[in-house]
Amino acid sequence: MHIVVLAKVVPDPEGPPSSYEVNLADKRVVARGLPPVINPFDENALELAIRVKERIGGSVTLLSLGRKLSRAVILKAMAAGADASVLLEDEAWDQALLDSRATATLLAAALRKLEPFDLVLCGRQASDTNAGVVGLGVARLLGIPAVTLARSLEVEGGRVVVERVLSDGCEVVECDLPALVTVSGEAGELRYPSLQAIRAARELPQRVLGPKELEGDVPPPWMETVCLEPPRRERRCRLVEADSPAEAGEKLALLLWEEGVI
């Protein structure tokens, strides 16, 4: 069983809103002082991959695309239970500049070099693009079936059985292998590696591929960003003043009543 996990390096999405600055002129979001991390849903995907490996054996390869990828972040993810990593790295592969078509095309080209694989796992969406497009694009380009929004999965007799999250419940689908599955947060958090495992991960095979090693060119974009702006959501808050929290609760009820809010 060879599982490839698509893992994107992003600025920590849990950082406070104040650390995100929108640079209007060059249409970029600058995350000030936030460390790079693996996109949380990709961590969920890696966790599912490791669980499959624990149950039925096999190997897990981490695949990431970008410009100047943080080695420390990749190493820590590998230490959780991956066997190898492949980094697609180039100055021109800046994630703020590539659209989902270009990203999917490059990842699919790399996956062709990693064949044979049985399962490709990725996040339901990246925390920066908030798109949820790349995984389905990769599956289409490779001609393999795709299942989205997994909370768990099992490999049984050459097929994968996926429990999918729906807005009003869940559904179990079964699919031929090889397949691509996008993973949701309900899958559970990635286990934390020990320091020892992080040190040992340095010895694991790491490959770096650039434009010369990948076949095909980056296709022209299907989409472009016309402008970026900060969200407008601030309001003027009327704080209820009172001598005790209980009194404040009562006053709040009265205020909402008087103002016709309830």
Place this chain on the structure above:
Amino acid sequence: MAGGGREIIVLAVGEGGDPTVLTLELLGLARGLVSEQGMVTAVVLGSHFEGALDEIASRGADRVIYLEHPSLAPYNPEAWQAVLEPYLEEQGAGLILAGHTCLGQDLLPRLAFSLEAGVVTDCVGIRAGEDGFLFTKPVYGGNALATMRVTTPLTLATVRSRVGEVLPPSSPGGELVPLPADPPAVTRMVVRERRSLEAGECPLEEARVVVSGGRGMGGREGFEMLRELARLLGGTVGASRPPVDSGWAPATCQVGITGKVVAPELYIAVAISGSSQHLSGMCDSGKVVAINKDPEAYIFKVSDYGVVGDWKEVLPAFISRLRELV
């Protein structure tokens, strides 16, 4: 104009009963975007949707193309693709819209790569620009709003609830036309079973009042009190992500960028700090009330009314006073 106003197609699911509010909103949105000469087509796939077709036809669709077939419900992406792709290719529409639902998120990127067209997901606004449509969507967890343009002749977009407005019914409605297609009998992927979570409560997206709790609720008991408050106000209970992850509230309650998007008349946020990911799901609410023990919590910056205090003390007094008032 890139494919512009010629024809806009709205994809709807038929799974028994009425069309969703979101489907009707998309028809209203499409009506507002389409050019004078253009037309709005609704495509409805699934099974058991008799009544839904007339409703859709009367709320802004010039045509309703439909196909009822057991292979199409429950939704199977490969069966849907096999039916839709030849039709869409032949139509040459400029824009295809679907709700940003589990189905829309799953289907539209697939169609986009098959039809070699750009797709924008999770749109909070669409307007006609000088050369083609402009799509607004949150990025970086809601810390920024991006406006995108698509360069292919066809564009696909998934749209959040409350972006479009439901049109009043008109008669005669658009014509109903069956889609002559045969879904494949065998696909690489099959739905084995589907389980629905507890129904009964008003769906979050349609609630007029939402009472949400966050990590600071500390456990299930806290959510009991929120339920009591919601009942009193005729509302529904929501949650930020940590209570869902901890199992204090069902996953269907999650409000935010990866949960539900709500815009009730009143949103009460209890023990929620106000992360971008949460705000992205509720910042269009009418009035926002925050109860939080930390005066510096960001949620106060995006609220209309606030109480600084421990919910364990604030809520019981709030609830009992409300009981006297409402």
